[in-house]
Amino acid sequence: MADIVPVHDPADPRIADFVRLRDVELRKSLEAEHGLFIAEGEKVIRRAVATGYPVRALLLTAKWLEPMRDLLDAVTAPAYLVADEVMEGITGFTVHRGALASMARKPLPSVPDLLAGLRPAVPGDPAPPPGVPAGLRPGPPPRRVVVLEDLVDHGNVGAIFRCAAALGVDAIVLSPRCADPLYRRAIKVSMGAVFAIPYARMTDWYHGLALLRDACFRTLALTPDQTVTPIDKVALTDRVALLLGSEGDGLSSRWLSEADERVCIPMSRDAMRMGVDSLNVVAAAAIACHGLVR
Amino acid sequence: MADIVPVHDPADPRIADFVRLRDVELRKSLEAEHGLFIAEGEKVIRRAVATGYPVRALLLTAKWLEPMRDLLDAVTAPAYLVADEVMEGITGFTVHRGALASMARKPLPSVPDLLAGLRPAVPGDPAPPPGVPAGLRPGPPPRRVVVLEDLVDHGNVGAIFRCAAALGVDAIVLSPRCADPLYRRAIKVSMGAVFAIPYARMTDWYHGLALLRDACFRTLALTPDQTVTPIDKVALTDRVALLLGSEGDGLSSRWLSEADERVCIPMSRDAMRMGVDSLNVVAAAAIACHGLVR
Numbered sequence: 001m002a003d004i005v006p007v008h009d010p011a012d013p014r015i016a017d018f019v020r021l022r023d024v025e026l027r028k029s030l031e032a033e034h035g036l037f038i039a040e041g042e043k044v045i046r047r048a049v050a051t052g053y054p055v056r057a058l059l060l061t062a063k064w065l066e067p068m069r070d071l072l073d074a075v076t077a078p079a080y081l082v083a084d085e086v087m088e089g090i091t092g093f094t095v096h097r098g099a100l101a102s103m104a105r106k107p108l109p110s111v112p113d114l115l116a117g118l119r120p121a122v123p124g125d126p127a128p129p130p131g132v133p134a135g136l137r138p139g140p141p142p143r144r145v146v147v148l149e150d151l152v153d154h155g156n157v158g159a160i161f162r163c164a165a166a167l168g169v170d171a172i173v174l175s176p177r178c179a180d181p182l183y184r185r186a187i188k189v190s191m192g193a194v195f196a197i198p199y200a201r202m203t204d205w206y207h208g209l210a211l212l213r214d215a216c217f218r219t220l221a222l223t224p225d226q227t228v229t230p231i232d233k234v235a236l237t238d239r240v241a242l243l244l245g246s247e248g249d250g251l252s253s254r255w256l257s258e259a260d261e262r263v264c265i266p267m268s269r270d271a272m273r274m275g276v277d278s279l280n281v282v283a284a285a286a287i288a289c290h291g292l293v294r
Numbered sequence: 295m296a297d298i299v300p301v302h303d304p305a306d307p308r309i310a311d312f313v314r315l316r317d318v319e320l321r322k323s324l325e326a327e328h329g330l331f332i333a334e335g336e337k338v339i340r341r342a343v344a345t346g347y348p349v350r351a352l353l354l355t356a357k358w359l360e361p362m363r364d365l366l367d368a369v370t371a372p373a374y375l376v377a378d379e380v381m382e383g384i385t386g387f388t389v390h391r392g393a394l395a396s397m398a399r400k401p402l403p404s405v406p407d408l409l410a411g412l413r414p415a416v417p418g419d420p421a422p423p424p425g426v427p428a429g430l431r432p433g434p435p436p437r438r439v440v441v442l443e444d445l446v447d448h449g450n451v452g453a454i455f456r457c458a459a460a461l462g463v464d465a466i467v468l469s470p471r472c473a474d475p476l477y478r479r480a481i482k483v484s485m486g487a488v489f490a491i492p493y494a495r496m497t498d499w500y501h502g503l504a505l506l507r508d509a510c511f512r513t514l515a516l517t518p519d520q521t522v523t524p525i526d527k528v529a530l531t532d533r534v535a536l537l538l539g540s541e542g543d544g545l546s547s548r549w550l551s552e553a554d555e556r557v558c559i560p561m562s563r564d565a566m567r568m569g570v571d572s573l574n575v576v577a578a579a580a581i582a583c584h585g586l587v588r
Contacts, residue, residue, distance in 0.1 A: 162573070165570040166562060166565050167562060168562030168564065168565065191570065191572075196568040232588065265584065266461075276485065276486065276487045279456070279460050283456070283580035
């Protein structure tokens, strides 16, 4: 059962996990250093707990004690109880959802492990077979994968996780510089989908696509170029990975040229003449994921 | 040629069009009352001017005088020149794009006129044939139309205009309570697509769909219900209108039951089991528009 601990001073060191949530640079280094992330709001906290992320600490206003009683009974981490203005003093803004949890990250699979079907263990999983890395469990190998190259906006990453999970993409691979899916804003925009779809992060961008080839994935590079194969016309073989590029520049020339095939979303010629010549990355990802799982 | 008029006082009545741009309620009533809207940034201003919206006034910082010289030479409206801090004092925030224009709205076609192919005149259009309402011109009647029911978020409306225009939807119909596509944020998110795709607003929600039937449109209602026809499988006849519902509740039961057919985007059963049971409205609109124009 969680200890309920009233806290009155925003500078109290016990609540250091929760400081200045809008300071992106501070949060990035603090969260990486301590291997933590912040879940915001009752629903998201419950989903993170249900998928086995350990709670380090909770930060709540009084009105959340009753609705979250069962969860407080089930965890051993401390629950810091604060007034609205102390909450604001700690986090740097008005937390509308009134409940925050600092959670410990779980080990991510490597890209080859992810593509072989290994994923983070969830509560209720049986003991792992011999040889499986700690914290992972074997599952069916993914057949439809999305690969994000250098998407730096947390909202876009979260929105693409939501689309990919909802449409039935099996796994996501991130390039080394992609934004963190467990950053607060990414989790929020994803509506918790970051907990539902397994993912891994490449350690090397330059040789990244080799890992997909080694796992027998055919790679499709999405491009605005209207002379290539439309996404709905491409032949879908057993294992297919869709490559999506960054917000401004799209895919790098290296990944574009290394991919097995280039694919596009057909656009209106009239619209292009009137200067509307692109979709935003989330809309493009939604259409392309839908084409990938058809 | 525009008169360049230095202004030093944020309360100067000559710049009243530009006050408190983040005050949504104030702006809604002010813009409706004066029949104006605000275009933000050089690119958007140029696109609005190119599609024939009359400039009422410009508000610029000094660094924009040179890049926009040709535009200033071409318009007769006054250009108010202000320092950065005066700009901020007027508008209520830091205008990163440093140039604003207050533009007069053009008459919108009625829904029946829009569905008959009438659209707002643009510069260079020939004189209208007899009987065409003022400010409109005849064009090819639309065959693929999107109808938005009560989408209240300006960003979502702008994003859907961008998708619809880029993918080749011919026109958009708004329910009476939909957010204004010419609101500053909607224009910005649409990347100017609100100037590229013709639209009209219903005056009556209850009998709104009758206007589509009268124009021989088959109406498809998008719903999360997974037992109905998938959007990619639906038969596309000559004139088809896709109905999209509001952010929270989706389509009203009246429109759902009145539509000719219900359509869905197929979702992953696994994801639904894990609580990821929906797409956001823009992702859903993107996939559905793509299905509509295939």
